[in-house]
Amino acid sequence: MSSARWPVAVFAYNEGARIVRALDALVTSEPSGTLDIYVLANGCTDDTERQVRDYARRHPFVRLVSIAYGDKANAWNIYVHELAPDAPFHFFTDGDVEVCPGALSNLSNTLLGDNFANGAAALPATGRDVEKLRRQVVAEHGLLGNLYALRGSFIERMRQRGIRLPIGFIGDDGLIGALLKWDLDTSTGWNAGRLVPCQSALFRFESLSPWSLDNWRKYGRRQLRYSLRAYQFAMLSPVLKKGGIAAMPHFMADLYATESAGLSWSSIRTPFDAITLLRLRGSAGTRNPRPDLAWTQFRVE
Numbered sequence: 001m002s003s004a005r006w007p008v009a010v011f012a013y014n015e016g017a018r019i020v021r022a023l024d025a026l027v028t029s030e031p032s033g034t035l036d037i038y039v040l041a042n043g044c045t046d047d048t049e050r051q052v053r054d055y056a057r058r059h060p061f062v063r064l065v066s067i068a069y070g071d072k073a074n075a076w077n078i079y080v081h082e083l084a085p086d087a088p089f090h091f092f093t094d095g096d097v098e099v100c101p102g103a104l105s106n107l108s109n110t111l112l113g114d115n116f117a118n119g120a121a122a123l124p125a126t127g128r129d130v131e132k133l134r135r136q137v138v139a140e141h142g143l144l145g146n147l148y149a150l151r152g153s154f155i156e157r158m159r160q161r162g163i164r165l166p167i168g169f170i171g172d173d174g175l176i177g178a179l180l181k182w183d184l185d186t187s188t189g190w191n192a193g194r195l196v197p198c199q200s201a202l203f204r205f206e207s208l209s210p211w212s213l214d215n216w217r218k219y220g221r222r223q224l225r226y227s228l229r230a231y232q233f234a235m236l237s238p239v240l241k242k243g244g245i246a247a248m249p250h251f252m253a254d255l256y257a258t259e260s261a262g263l264s265w266s267s268i269r270t271p272f273d274a275i276t277l278l279r280l281r282g283s284a285g286t287r288n289p290r291p292d293l294a295w296t297q298f299r300v301e
Contacts, residue, residue, distance in 0.1 A: 009079045012095030016046040025098035037062045043070015064301040073165035093147045100202040107149035110198040118154040118180040122147035122201035141192040145173030147203040168252035171229040
């Protein structure tokens with residue numbers, strides 16, 4: 001399917017409180033008639049889908065993609081392998097992110113000016129760690145999952161080779177960044193020039209408040225995700241370096257029983273690491289905790 005417009009994948013899991021604000025920012029960030037927006041609502045139990053459905057009635061270029069299984073890596077696979085139109089660039093963002101004006105144009109111009117690059121990364125405009133994250137993107141050619149662009153030819157090569165992110169993998173941005181720098185071939189070595197920062201492409205997100213009990217719960221869940229991401233990377237990296245991209249597991253849980261991970265002191269993160277490690281050992285080999293939810297099941301509205 002060919003498209004003269006820019007396709008944007010928006011990942012949303014229970015973002016009912018923020019999704020309309022995120023879509024408004026995205027819609028107004030570029031001239032009218034530029035975008036085709038796919039909101040990949042995965043495993044939502046709040047009113048995210050209803051709000052997107054209502055929004056799409058007023059904005060026909062917005063599509064709700066209802067995915068029963070709640071997993072961002074799986075939603076990413078569905079977009080890339082089932083929905084992505086033929087386009088020179090594809091943009092990816094989250095349902096709690098506000099895209100700043102001109103960000104997508106600047107990302108596309110960065111890729112137009114650098115034929116060697118597979119992808120371009122945006123920078124945060126807000127947040128307590130904004131300077132640290134900016135250095136990560138600019139100096140280290142890092143990728144933040146909040147907003148980035150991939151070249152259409154890179155997406156097409158992934159489709160042709162059947163390359164998918166492991167279901168259950170948390171650090172999708174880190175893995176995608178690695179695939180970009182490897183150019184889908186671990187034997188060629190790491191080339192940071194395959195992923196370029198775009199300092200004129202910015203996004204905003206709402207920082208957690210220390211005065212909110214709900215935000216403290218979110219902080220705890222976020223720290224657990226950071227711990228899980230670190231363990232998953234420690235398990236997956238040697239598998240890919242040894243066996244190449246072909247060794248990518250379909251389910252991340254397949255590695256839990258075969259790859260070892262230990263607990264080490266890491267200051268405030270240690271309690272979260274300990275909880276995560278216990279959970280990993282308990283879920284080893286558990287591919288789908290909800291057998292009634294097929295990960296390939298989705299509906300486009």
